[in-house]
Amino acid sequence: MSSTSIFLQIIFNGAMLGIQYSLIAVGFSLFFGVLDVINFAHGDIFMLGAFVSLTLINVTGLLNTSGATYVFLLILVIILSMIIVGGLGVFFERIVVKPVSKGPTLMSLVATLGLGIAIREAVRLFYPRGSETKRFPELLVKLFPGKEAIEFKGIILRYDNLLILAVGIIVVILLALYINKTKMGLTIRAVAQDAEAASMMGVNKNLIIDVTFFIGSALAALAGFMNGLYYNSIIFDMGAMAGIVGFSAAVIGGLGNIYGAIVGGFLFAMVESLSAALIPRGSEFMTVIAFAVVILFLVFRPSGILGERAYERV
Amino acid sequence: MAEMLRMEHVTTVYGINKMLIDVSIKVDKGKCVSLLGSNGAGKSTLIKAILGLVKVVEGKIYFEGKDIIHYSTHRVISLGISIAPEGKRIFPKLTVLENLRMGAYLVKEKKEIERRLEELVFPYFPRLKERLNQIAGTLSGGEQSMLNIGRALMGNPKLMIFDEPSFGLAPILIQETAEIIKKINREKGITVLLVEQNANMALEITHYGYFLQKGQIIAEGTPEELKKEEIIRKAYF
Ligand SMILES: Nc1ncnc2c1ncn2[C@@H]1O[C@H](COP(=O)(O)OP(=O)(O)OP(=O)(O)O)[C@@H](O)[C@H]1O
Ligand SMILES: [Mg+2]
Numbered sequence: 021m022s023s024t025s026i027f028l029q030i031i032f033n034g035a036m037l038g039i040q041y042s043l044i045a046v047g048f049s050l051f052f053g054v055l056d057v058i059n060f061a062h063g064d065i066f067m068l069g070a071f072v073s074l075t076l077i078n079v080t081g082l083l084n085t086s087g088a089t090y091v092f093l094l095i096l097v098i099i100l101s102m103i104i105v106g107g108l109g110v111f112f113e114r115i116v117v118k119p120v121s122k123g124p125t126l127m128s129l130v131a132t133l134g135l136g137i138a139i140r141e142a143v144r145l146f147y148p149r150g151s152e153t154k155r156f157p158e159l160l161v162k163l164f165p166g167k168e169a170i171e172f173k174g175i176i177l178r179y180d181n182l183l184i185l186a187v188g189i190i191v192v193i194l195l196a197l198y199i200n201k202t203k204m205g206l207t208i209r210a211v212a213q214d215a216e217a218a219s220m221m222g223v224n225k226n227l228i229i230d231v232t233f234f235i236g237s238a239l240a241a242l243a244g245f246m247n248g249l250y251y252n253s254i255i256f257d258m259g260a261m262a263g264i265v266g267f268s269a270a271v272i273g274g275l276g277n278i279y280g281a282i283v284g285g286f287l288f289a290m291v292e293s294l295s296a297a298l299i300p301r302g303s304e305f306m307t308v309i310a311f312a313v314v315i316l317f318l319v320f321r322p323s324g325i326l327g328e329r330a331y332e333r334v
Numbered sequence: 335m336a337e338m339l340r341m342e343h344v345t346t347v348y349g350i351n352k353m354l355i356d357v358s359i360k361v362d363k364g365k366c367v368s369l370l371g372s373n374g375a376g377k378s379t380l381i382k383a384i385l386g387l388v389k390v391v392e393g394k395i396y397f398e399g400k401d402i403i404h405y406s407t408h409r410v411i412s413l414g415i416s417i418a419p420e421g422k423r424i425f426p427k428l429t430v431l432e433n434l435r436m437g438a439y440l441v442k443e444k445k446e447i448e449r450r451l452e453e454l455v456f457p458y459f460p461r462l463k464e465r466l467n468q469i470a471g472t473l474s475g476g477e478q479s480m481l482n483i484g485r486a487l488m489g490n491p492k493l494m495i496f497d498e499p500s501f502g503l504a505p506i507l508i509q510e511t512a513e514i515i516k517k518i519n520r521e522k523g524i525t526v527l528l529v530e531q532n533a534n535m536a537l538e539i540t541h542y543g544y545f546l547q548k549g550q551i552i553a554e555g556t557p558e559e560l561k562k563e564e565i566i567r568k569a570y571f
Pocket of ligand 1: 348353371372373374375376377378379380420531
């Protein structure tokens with residue numbers, strides 16, 4: 021492998037993971053914006069995304085179809101899992117997250133951690149053989165029979181990974197447009213800055229909180245689906261680490277800042293990817309190194325890359 | 335005369351401390367009514383009571399005959415109220431234009447939003463027009479006050495509430511603000527509830543006024559009547 025292709029591979033791997041981390045981190049930032057709460061159950065929402073999409077793949081019989089039907093069903097699976105998990109996110113917001121967000125920080129911390137554990141354990145107990153690692157099928161190979169992957173400048177690109185990248189980039193762009201260009205996006209930003217003033221303009225704050233949790237949870241679900249596709253396996257406790265990584269990415273970017281969360285997600289993933297490639301036995305340490313970078317950020321730039329002052333958000 | 339807003343024997347509390355005590359006011363349709371009083375008298379608390387932002391323990395509040403005491407803020411607003419709240423409650427990280435658009439949150443039609451910008455905001459506040467894409471938090475204090483008023487003008491209200499609109503403005507702009515409020519009331523027929531420290535300015539443009547002290551209404555009447563009141567003369571003139 022030439023050094024450019026090594027470099028490309030690092031970037032590519034980083035981007036794969038970066039997309040997933042970003043999609044999780046965005047939720048942390050959105051929720052913090054409108055509710056001033058850090059929702060530690062968010063990683064388990066990501067896990068639900070993986071399990072719901074796997075279930076939908078089985079239920080729809082996706083793998084037994086081909087051609088246009090296959091493409092249609094695949095899109096349906098992705099969108100449906102986002103909608104279902106988005107709805108669950110709103111449900112959990114209403115019964116746990118919003119009620120505790122008014123109380124002391126410590127209480128919301130414990131409550132959302134508890135909620136996360138409850139979701140995790142529910143999957144372990146009630147999903148068929150839920151404590152085992154589940155195989156998550158490769159999906160795009162079916163459309164290109166006989167060829168597992170494509171080669172580009174000496175690096176191997178799986179079709180599924182290209183799907184992750186393409187969908188991820190499209191979704192991130194759509195999200196940015198939504199937040200920046202639509203009335204709902206404007207309203208979300210206004211509520212994040214001054215919820216009471218927004219209500220004085222006639223904004224129903226509770227509705228905006230619901231919308232925010234729907235979007236954040238749906239994006240985490242998409243990340244869960246991507247994660248399944250990336251590793252070809254999912255497990256009930258996959259959300260624990262993902263939640264911490266997503267939260268860290270949001271912090272690096274400046275909690276509450278959506279673009280910061282996206283940048284933070286990519287940065288975290290690139291550090292991991294670089295350490296795995298450049299440091300001897302780096303893949304064992306890559307997460308440790310990434311968290312060391314997070315800690316450095318907390319020490320030297322506590323408001324994050326794009327954060328200005330601590331109290332300003334979105 | 336048809337009434338727009340009526341408070342009857344309203345008492346509010348902050349924690350265990352009573353703030354407003356047995357306050358009754360009435361704002362008739364088409365009128366410009368002022369609420370006077372010194373710092374800490376409870377003027378903003380009265381506005382908060384209307385908006386459902388403070389705990390009302392006794393009394394009733396009616397808007398166009400509807401009991402609104404248990405309404406949440408956005409529901410009160412959607413009945414047809416728009417407010418320029420006290421302090422710098424503009425959205426600091428939104429642009430000037432985005433702030434103005436938030437003021438028109440309940441206005442559904444795009445054309446109407448454009449029309450209100452052109453007819454109600456830009457003529458009065460050309461400075462805002464020059465700075466539409468500036469981040470609102472970077473406006474000067476006076477410009478932020480203008481934006482606060484301009485944003486309220488963007489709604490489509492039956493009743494407009496201004497909580498110390500002249501605060502932080504240069505004398506000439508105070509005069510201009512008074513003109514704008516008068517115009518809104520006299521020409522557009524919008525009912526106005528005006529909270530002011532600046533009694534001279536307020537009494538000049540209002541039909542009726544209330545004087546609040548330590549949470550109680552201690553005087554009310556037409557501007558002429560109020561100017562004669564000993565207690566107000568002492569406080570202001
Ligand atoms: N959230 C609160 N908790 C406790 N006390 C409060 C709260 N808000 C206001 N107060 C107190 O209630 C009193 C009345 O406040 P309010 O804001 O209504 O005064 P105001 O008449 O609007 O004064 P100003 O002209 O200075 O704005 C003040 O003494 C204030 O300290
Ligand atoms: Mg006040």
